[in-house]
Ligand SMILES: Cc1cc2nc3c(=O)[nH]c(=O)nc-3n(C[C@H](O)[C@H](O)[C@H](O)COP(=O)(O)OP(=O)(O)OC[C@H]3O[C@@H](n4cnc5c(N)ncnc54)[C@H](O)[C@@H]3O)c2cc1C
């Protein structure tokens with residue numbers, strides 16, 4: 001092994017979160033090394049956000065055209081699957097990270113290729129190098145869960161990596177898990193021509209408002225996906241022809257060319273040396289992302305389990321990068337609620353977009369979360385299809401919007417929009433929640449006519465009529 005090399009900060013994991021911790025700390029004069037065992041850019045760039053959204057986008061564009069007379073007569077064919085796969089590959093840069101590695105260099109961040117592991121307080125092994133630093137940030141992401149189902153591992157199921165990187169469209173596909181990844185991939189591959197069966201033990205998108213899962217289920221049905229609700233596999237086998245046979249607990253069974261497991265994820269902490277460093281494996285963090293019981297270790301992004309989303313992890317990274325720099329530079333910290341060094345929005349306003357058809361876009365608390373938190377709740381809902389902008393956008397536009405309002409404080413604490421192209425409506429709701437804008441003031445935020453944003457006016461009118 002080489003002699004120990006010293007840095008101010010070592011970041012383990014160069015996914016979107018690690019890159020941002022490193023960048024924000026470097027900009028404040030901190031000397032940073034970043035350790036990556038696979039590709040710079042992480043899961044999001046190569047096997048998650050970017051390829052999955054590229055796989056979904058063409059189907060959404062085609063269906064959008066087919067809902068507008070005039071355009072529908074011009075859009076009569078099916079998707080060109082190979083062109084969609086090629087565009088997906090382009091968005092992953094062909095699973096090469098040269099561009100992102102160059103960016104690290106241009107930002108003044110040293111990249112060390114290899115697996116990182118804690119050896120003790122401020123001490124890291126990276127490949128065959130021993131590094132030391134005054135602070136270490138873990139940004140190692142998460143790994144997929146594989147449920148314990150007899151025969152499953154031996155049947156070589158696909159995970160989200162294999163489905164997002166697929167080089168062909170399987171004739172038939174079974175997907176296990178009615179969460180975000182399973183539901184999105186069911187849409188993508190049904191659009192591409194696979195015969196898709198989605199196996200969901202509970203309602204779809206179980207963490208969102210129940211109506212979101214109901215709309216997603218109806219959309220899947222329209223797209224030709226079979227959804228097997230309340231079913232769970234009891235055994236999985238791959239036969240000599242390569243087909244996967246899945247026995248379900250209701251006594252039925254199904255066969256598919258491939259089985260995709262999308263059953264949630266767990267923090268990537270295996271073999272990270274947490275024990276050697278005397279750190280609890282739960283990696284509980286405060287709002288500066290400092291790990292409880294330490295004054296040198298940070299856990300940021302998926303690995304801390306707060307919100308498994310790129311944008312929220314990158315927000316934590318901006319906060320943590322500057323908080324680490326402030327502590328190392330001895331400059332004042334502003335770590336109170338909504339301070340520059342506190343990821344307060346994690347508790348109040350995490351935006352989620354599920355790129356199904358219709359889309360689901362939500363931020364803040366759901367109704368049941370708000371009630372559980374003891375908030376006096378008023379629910380206001382409106383049919384999106386009744387909004388002029390929506391009916392112009394697509395014939396037969398179907399969707400729903402709902403605000404969760406704190407009756408006492410007269411502010412929005414949660415919002416959900418379901419409908420075609422609602423994702424871009426979400427940021428207005430995020431601003432309303434983070435800004436704690438009183439409803440009386442929101443009344444003066446006039447949405448342009450005829451846009452889908454007029455849903456805000458309809459929701460506020462409905463709210464006023466209820467008083
Ligand atoms: C199919 C799918 C679709 C998704 N779509 C979206 C979406 O549309 N929008 C969204 O916001 N989120 C989406 N997500 C979630 C998003 O991918 C994650 O929240 C995001 O990638 C987390 O970033 P991260 O940097 O924390 O971790 P990762 O992106 O997982 O990066 C961690 C990095 O650490 C490296 N690493 C791990 N251990 C070590 C070690 N010991 N030493 C060195 N390096 C190590 C890994 O190789 C990896 O490069 C999706 C997830 C999936 C599975």
Ligand SMILES: NC(=O)c1ccc[n+]([C@@H]2O[C@H](COP(=O)([O-])OP(=O)(O)OC[C@H]3O[C@@H](n4cnc5c(N)ncnc54)[C@H](O)[C@@H]3O)[C@@H](O)[C@H]2O)c1
Nearest residue numbers: 147177178179180181182201262263264265308353354355
């Ligand atoms: N558009 C996006 O932002 C996007 C897209 C995909 C993934 N993601 C992120 O990635 C994370 C992982 O996605 P995911 O869909 O794997 O997780 P998830 O937690 O959203 O869904 C997992 C699903 O698997 C089911 N499940 C778990 N164990 C099971 C078992 N043994 N048998 C049957 N079903 C089982 C759960 O009931 C749940 O419906 C999500 O939390 C999300 O934050 C985000």
